Amino acid sequence: MQWAVATYDTAFGYVSAHGAPLIDLLDPRPDERIIDLGCGTGGMTVEIASRGAEVLGIDGSVEMVNTARSEHPNLSFAVGDAHDFSTGDQYDAVVSNSALHWMTRDPSAVISRVREALRPGGRFVAEMGGAGNCADLITAVQTAWRVFGLPEPELPWYFPTPGQYAARLEDAGFTVRLMEFFDRPTRLAECPDGAADWVRLYAPELIAEVPPEVAGPVLDKVNELAAPALRRESGWMADYVRLRFAAVR
Template sequence: MNSWVVATYDSAFGYVSAHGAPLVDLLDPQPGEKIIDLGCGTGALSAEIAARGAEPLGIDGSPALIGQARMLNAGLSFTVGDAGDFTVTEPFDAVASNAALHWMTRDPDAVITRVHAALRPGGRFVAEMGGAGNCAELIAAMQTAWREFGLAEPELPWYFPSPAEYATRLEDGGFTVRLLEYVERPTRMTEGPNGAADWVRVFASGPLNAVPPQAVESLLARINDLAAPALRRESGWMADYVRLRFAAVRKPDSSALTFDMRRPESAHT
């Protein structure tokens, strides 16, 4: 098990062991808190946040998923928005995100900047995402099969940062990192009995759509052959997940100080 813990996490209810704890426990929503669920999908995390008495706002770039989230979670708030480009009208106590930040490949720093702007000083940013090496066997099988079929290198739609890289981005973006975990988490592919092929169909539909239709089935069969030695067990297929989870806090606002230094006369007016 590869685990790198920068610090322990001190929740409002005392020490919480970060490793293996559900994300909502790291977030530790308090009754009445306003919390954004960024890349909310169909709203599973929003529902957990609401169950703790906090007020979630789910934001997702997909109108279809926001539609489903509204249907599945009557009474909760959801809106369509791009994580790299959203604004809110009042400061939030926390931003949470599950399995979504690694899909936001265009500009990871813009996402951190928008999260920072949405939070009050001291507000929390708590998330889990794919980390460096996530699905490495699956991706290697994909790349090999693409090459064997004479196809151009597939354009991968994910951003899987190392812990050091993402911590630096958070610090540069105005956050203090309180906890950062980097763990291997082999995960049973319960929803994909056809193993690596199903995984590619669901999660790499972009690159797959660029493959000539007549080659798709044999390409997927080859990916299964290539991935099986590493990922197929007697009990079924396992995905080689590597996760990054973190809890960071927006640093206190220094704008008042900056203002005073720039306009010393303001003290006399």
């Protein structure tokens, strides 16, 4: 996945903005050592550090980590794939906002890496897309692809039910303390081209597989199909569904 890092903070900074309840759930304490997994440009990392914790941001994207380093030069960031990262020391907590659903290769491997990074009693606190996330957007994409005779798009996300993710956590030896599953309609405030812009930012690999001459018409069709459900007078809303959980090693 190639992120549009330059536009990420401005157009889609809401990802970090919506992370506030997660930080409250994490409840970072001064002198705790915490990993922010899938930290992106470090928006949440810096919030956690401001509470006095020592934070290491890890992200699989070199571009994201470079931006995070230049925006927050006093914080620590590392490039690493969540499926196989390891740390020399054990941490008090691992937190992750809006990133676990991108880690599709083997979600259980990610959970087991997190467990290894935690001390006994350490916390894994995260928010991610849950089952049904962006269903209207995704249906519009799938239908538009079909209308244009394109192969079924291979979606780059893992959106589990609460039961599915809780089972993975328990299989890895975590005790699940909290598992919330809720709708979070989200305004695409800086998305003048609505659902089409959402696809451009979050699923550019899908567009890359479309012949260039039909990419524009296909995205117009996505907008046409998604508009009845997602376009309001005040602008476009994305039909986000979230899982938010806290588990203890």
